[in-house]
Amino acid sequence: MKNKNSAIRKPAVTKGFSTLTLNLRFGLADDGVNSWDHRKEALPALFKKYDSDFIGLQEANDFQIDFIHNILAGYNYIGRRSPSPDFWQNNVIFYKNTWTCTYHEHFFLSPTPAVPSRYRKSLWPRQCTIGVFKNSRRRLICVNTHLDFDVSVQTRSAKLILQRLSHLPNDIPVILIGDFNTAPFSPCYNIFTGQDQTSEVKESYLKNAFEKPFPGTHHGFTGITNGDHIDWILYQGSIIIKNSMVIQDLFDGRYVSDHFPLYARFKWEVHKGL
Numbered sequence: 001m002k003n004k005n006s007a008i009r010k011p012a013v014t015k016g017f018s019t020l021t022l023n024l025r026f027g028l029a030d031d032g033v034n035s036w037d038h039r040k041e042a043l044p045a046l047f048k049k050y051d052s053d054f055i056g057l058q059e060a061n062d063f064q065i066d067f068i069h070n071i072l073a074g075y076n077y078i079g080r081r082s083p084s085p086d087f088w089q090n091n092v093i094f095y096k097n098t099w100t101c102t103y104h105e106h107f108f109l110s111p112t113p114a115v116p117s118r119y120r121k122s123l124w125p126r127q128c129t130i131g132v133f134k135n136s137r138r139r140l141i142c143v144n145t146h147l148d149f150d151v152s153v154q155t156r157s158a159k160l161i162l163q164r165l166s167h168l169p170n171d172i173p174v175i176l177i178g179d180f181n182t183a184p185f186s187p188c189y190n191i192f193t194g195q196d197q198t199s200e201v202k203e204s205y206l207k208n209a210f211e212k213p214f215p216g217t218h219h220g221f222t223g224i225t226n227g228d229h230i231d232w233i234l235y236q237g238s239i240i241i242k243n244s245m246v247i248q249d250l251f252d253g254r255y256v257s258d259h260f261p262l263y264a265r266f267k268w269e270v271h272k273g274l
Contacts, residue, residue: 019056020052020261020263023146024256027060050263058089095133126145140172146179175235177234194206206236221258
C-alpha cells in the first residue's frame, strides 16, 4: 500500500532564459562591402528582434566590444582581455543586468591556461570564458569558446573545458556556446556529449539544442544555408530546450557576420512533490 505521506517528485517547468551566440567576424578583416563599418549598424536590429539574456561573441576586437556595449543598454559583459594588442580577438559574454555575475574566469586552451599560449598545433591562441550567474531565483553557468581547426587540438581543448567545469558546482545548469570549427559527431563533439568512450573526463555530458539534420551556420557572407554546423549551443542540467533557430535574417540588407547567429530559449526544470 502506498504511503500517502510520501512525495512523488516529478519535473515542472518555470519561466526560463534565452541565449544567442555569434562569431562576429573580427573587425580588422578586409571584407570590402561586408567590412565592420558597413555591417555594424545592422546589429541593433538583430539584438532587438532576438532579445537574449546571454550573448556570446567570438572574434570580437576591442572596438567592436565598445560599439556593442554602447548599443546594448542594460547589459554588462565579461571575457575581455585587458590590456591586449589592437588585433586581439576576445570571447565575451554579454548578460542582462537582471543577472549578477558571481564568478568568472578566462583561460587559454593550452597546456598553460593562465598565460597567453596555445597548443603546439593550434593556429592561434584560443580562449574560453566561463561565468557563473544568478538572478533572484536561479543560477546558471555560461561558457563561451572558440576552438582551433586541428582535430587533436580540438579534443584537448574539449577535455580542458570539461575539466574546468568540473571544479564548479555540479547542480548548476550549463550552456556552452561558441564557434567550434567542426561539425557534430566530430571527436571533440563526442567528448562534450559523452559519445567518446575513451575520454578520461567523466563529468555530466551536454546535449545539443539542435537536432539532425543540423542547419548550416557558416556562410561566408553568401547566405547559403547548407554550410557546416560549426557553431553550437550545448547544455546540461535542469533546463529544457524550448526552441532553437539559426538566424538567417538580413538586417538593413546585410548579414551581420560571415556566420549566422544561433538563438535558443530554455525553460527551468524543477521538481515538486505531489
